[in-house]
Amino acid sequence: MTTSSTSTTANGVANAWLRGEASGKNEWGVTDIRRAEGSEDLTYPASTVVPTTVHSSGFPLPTLRDAPPLPIDTVLPAVASALADRGVAVVVAAPGAGKTTRLPLALLDAPWRGDGRILVLEPRRLAARAAAEQMARLLGEPVGRRVGYRVRLDARVSAATRVEVLTEGIFTRMVQDDPSLEGIAAVLFDEFHERHIGSDLGLALALESRAVLRPDLRLVVMSATLEAAPVARLLGDSAPAPVIVSEGREHPVTTAHRPPRDGVPMALAVANAVRSARREHGGDVLVFLPGIAELQRVRAALEDEPLDARVELLHGSLALEEQDRVLRPRTPGARVILSTAIAESSVTLDGVRVVVDAGLARVPRFDARSGMTRLETVRVSRAAADQRRGRAGRTAPGHCIRLWDEGQHASLPERPVPEILETDLAPLALELACAGLADATALRWLDVPSAGALAQARALLRDLGALADDGRVTAHGRAMAALGIAPRLAHLVLRGATRGMASLACEIAALLAERDIFRREAAEHDADLATRVEALRRGDRGGVDVARLHRVREEARALRRALPREAHDGAEDLEAIGMLVALAYPDRIAQRRSGDAPRYLLRNGRGARFTSQQPLSRSAYLAIADLDGDPSESRICLAAALDEAALRSAMGEQIATVRDVEWDDATERVRAREVERLGAIVLRERPLRDVEPGDYQAALIDAVRRRGIAALPWRESDLQLRARVAFAHRHVGAPYPDVSDAALLANLDDWLGPALGEARRWTDLAGIAFGDALLAPLPWAARERLDRLAPTHLEVPSGSRIRVDYSDVAHPVLAVKLQECFGLTETPRLAEGRVPVTMHLLSPAGRPVQVTQDLASFWRQGYFEVRKDLKGRYPRHPWPDDPLAAPATRRAKPRGT
Incomplete structure (x- = not known):
């Protein structure tokens, strides 16, 4: 593949790379994105391609440097045979078996490969780069020769590249641009057990390509903890795909369960386990924690007492150079590596002998009611715990300390919930539309995405202009997908560019895509997105996470380069931030409620609030980028001020002018007005004079419907008449109607509507004879008969x-x-x-x-x-011996008788 080809575009940012607009190339012709962005000058020394030899397993392999035998070696012939015969295979190999780096190299000399490339899909950028660099080292070549990688904002590829390691999102763009995957011989899905939505979509698209256009395309699904049978059935046509298992890991790992004592904070429990591990086992310690905040708390706890090892952090938000320093340390000495799940798979950390696992993970959960995706901290699955445990045995015997007991371990879910079942499906819906797939069930899935969640996602995409009313992708939708970022943010960038705010839009999108550049203490007192933009531009250090700030800048620059040349920056006023955020989150525009408390009404009718007074607290309108999703009244985490002019500029087509005749609970009367409305938000209103009586009646009926039949001011005589009609309905039936609460509510228009007359207020209802209203629909003869059937x-x-x-x-x-x-x-x-x-x-x-x-x-x-x-108690009243013959009386006998 050459770097000037546009048929294999990896993602929207890569479009610029491949057009040669943003890429620098070294003397080997290797695309070097970091050089183009002004980072370190990376060049590669001359290297010779070593001829193919025969590995000890008897299977041809390129000559590898410093490559001791690994468990995967023994099954490589079986994998090659399965791919030659069936074209598909499932590979289950324990951590440390070598599947990620040995299998792609083993396929380089497969006869069916020809000159085609082998794609290896990894769930994370760190894993992709690490896998490519390890394979290149084994071949004795620089990255970008026969083995290269392509991740967001970074690539090492050349015309010589034959094994290309990609992240899942880039592969999706590649299939979208060329469904036939021309020039691709095989696609290997690594660590598929993690079940990211990108891997599920990528596999579904690859299976479709193989079924319709490329029957010669080889597919391999790999994992250490994969449930192989369902995947084999999915890959196979008439019969399940072959399942090849590499038994055992190379080095044993012992396991100890040490749950913390009650009341001991997790950070302290982890720190204690780390110190214990260093005393008992030596070597480097790898600690798994759910998120960056926990990493920092544990680091602080370790710093409270001297530790005979340096503490390093590893997470996806680190700059690439910082990740490299952890993966390939330049300073000798023992280390404690505090990591998120990023180190769970496809990464070898030399020297790690002990894993300390807190047993927690942070996963995205989509709340369909609020439309928000939140990160939730959950217990890991047993499969994930096994993956983590395996990190201790990659290069030598190891030990794993689990901070939960064996009983809790048995109650853990066996596998993680597939992301496709609980995350926002808007990106998936957009990709399906770009592929021309209106029906998701046309593809083969391990878990079919929810029809309801897809419908909600498509509704959002229509609001953003990405889909037409018939569900087809628009040109704007294709441009959004090409940017390779979340649909809302892509819409923000593109619409901002057309309004002369390209750079500002890219800065906002980059800020919203990244964790907050403000540290927690600063963020809690200022939710204003404008202050983040100012800090981004000035490089403020107070309260700012400098590493994140640099990542945001890098992302913003990459987005700006990905825009068409004609995008311009004629208007960069920070007051436009609210308008741009409103474009991305039209459902989260909010209007301040009356009163002193900083409470807001969202466009969808729900409530939002600041938990304390903020710089934004007095803003009449907000465009909210982040809420906590509380169903009662959400906490506003990040927003921008929005004046009415900007709101109208952003939402003009969606603002409706309506005649609004509705019940007002506060005044207990019908209110008639002409309203300019954006959802539940009222922008302007004026009284209506020419209101039809039926409109008043409809509003009153709606009030009755909400309050209930019992709330009506029934007179006693009306209640008696209603009871008589109910008696007649029960014992005679038609024409006497059902007058239960439920029936009366269901038929308010029929029996109550005509009786409302000129009523406008609730107090007007007191003058209505509800009993007569109930009888009004009955013919005269039936009313007369009622007196005989049910006399008063x-x-x-x-x-x-x-x-x-x-x-x-x-x-x-x-x-x-x-x-x-x-x-x-x-x-x-x-x-x-x-x-x-x-x-x-x-x-x-x-x-x-x-x-x-x-x-x-x-x-x-x-x-x-x-x-x-x-008789003795009431002597003055008659108690005759024969009551049937005695005269009836309502009076007592006179006294003395």
Whole structure:
């Protein structure tokens, strides 16, 4: 491959490299990105390609320098045979087996390779560079000859390169630019067990290329802790792909579980384990921690007491030169290397004899409700713990200290959750659209991405202009994908460039892509992105992480070079930062709420706040780049001030002017206004005069729907009528409607709407006869019949009209004094004789003495027991021997009788 070819573009930044616009080349023709960016002058001495020889395993290998036998050597012939016969293979080899560096070199002389290149995909830039450099050393050549690498912002390749180590994102761009992968003989997916979304997508695209365009393309999936069977089924067509296993690691590793005592901080527990390891085992110590903050805390804890080793940090945010210093130390002496998961695989740290594992990892988790991806600290999987343990046995017998007990180890998940199942799918959706794949299920996946998460991602991409309404990628979307950064940030850069703010947009995108350049203490008191831009330009040292600042500058320069030549910087006013951030995060534009507290209303209707007074606290509008995702009210972590003019400039097409007639809970009335609105944010409003009555009614009905039927100001007579209708509905049915709360809520427009009239306020509802509203839909005959079916009162023998209680529609109640029923032989019935009332026969004091639906039976049996109990208590009331013959009365006997 030549460095001027554009058919194998690695990513958007690499486009500039390959056009020759940003690349410097040494005398070997090796692309040297760091030279082009003004870093150290790296040149390579003359080197001779050593002829191919036969390895001790009997398989042809190039002559390797300082290459002792490794476990992988014994299975290389099997891998070569599988690729020659089937074209696919799964390789499972323990840490230290040598698969990353030996297997690609073993394939250099495979007959099927011809002049094609072998691509090796690594999940991390550090691993890619380390693997390429190790293979080049084995060949006795500089990196960039037969073995090269290509990672973001750094590449060593030349026309002579035949083994090229890439990161996964660069491979995705390569397939997008040339789905046939012309000139590529094989693709090796290393450390596939980590299941990054990039590796899943890369494998799916490679399988599609092999199935449709390149049946001769060889594919190998490799890992130390891979669950091989599902991968083999995915790679195979009619039968699973061959699985080749390299048993055992070269050097044994013992394991000890030492959980910290209760109350001991993790940093102190790790520091104690490190000191113990140095005393008991010697050698270098590699410590695994979840993130940079933990690395720094443990370093501080180790510095509290003298330590017989120097402490070094290793993480992905380090500059390449700093990573190199850790991987290839120039100073002799014992080391303690505090690392994130970056050292988990594909990296050999010579001298490491002990691994101390805190058992934690930081993983991205996407919250579909908030639209935010947050890093969460979780327990590692058993597979990851095994990978970490294996780092101690790469070059000699080792020891692993796990800061958890064996019971906890058994409860760890077997494998990590694939990233494709829990991360933001917007980048994936954009790549699929660029590949012309509207349906993700058209590809072969180990885990099919969620249809719901993809739909949400595509909705965002449509908002950013990356996808048309029909789901096809737009020219803007292709330009976004070519930049090789997150879709939101790519949109920011491209739109900023068209507005004459190319450099400012690149600076903002680089700042947002990197961890905050402010240290935690400074960041907590100032969430303003503008102060970061100023620090980036001035090089402020106070509160700034200088290493991160340099990385951001490097990224910003690379993005600027990747833009078209016509992009210009006519307007660089820092006040435009808010507008640019709004372009990237249109869903996180916020308006300050009234009051003294720094609380904001987001465009999506949710709340956000500053936890303390900030320089931005009084801003009328914000464009928020980072929130903590709290579902109640999110904490604002990073934002930029946004005035109304900038907001309109950024969101003009999305601002809607609507006639807004809605219920206002604060004033308990319908509010009619014309509103300029951006989602939940109201920009302008004025009163409406020409409002249709139906609009008022709809707003009132909406208020009732939210408050519930019970909130209506029912009069007693309305409630009784509603109960009678409910009785008729139960025992007769049509045309009497269901008047339960649920049914009335479902039909508010039908029964309540016509009764609202000129009502505008909640107090106006008190004048509405809700009972009449319930009867309004009934024909006149049905209303008349209701009086027969469910009369309001029943007359008893005393002449009294007693109200019927229909609260229990199954068993209406007639509560009446016993003496008023003398002579009543049968229980009164309702619903045209269908339903007997439940008689509550009362004492003279109004207390129930008998409940019955069979009055005749009561007179025969129960009456005499009641008479015996009550006659002495109420002597002035009649207690006849024959109640059916006695006159009914509501009065007591006169005194003295």
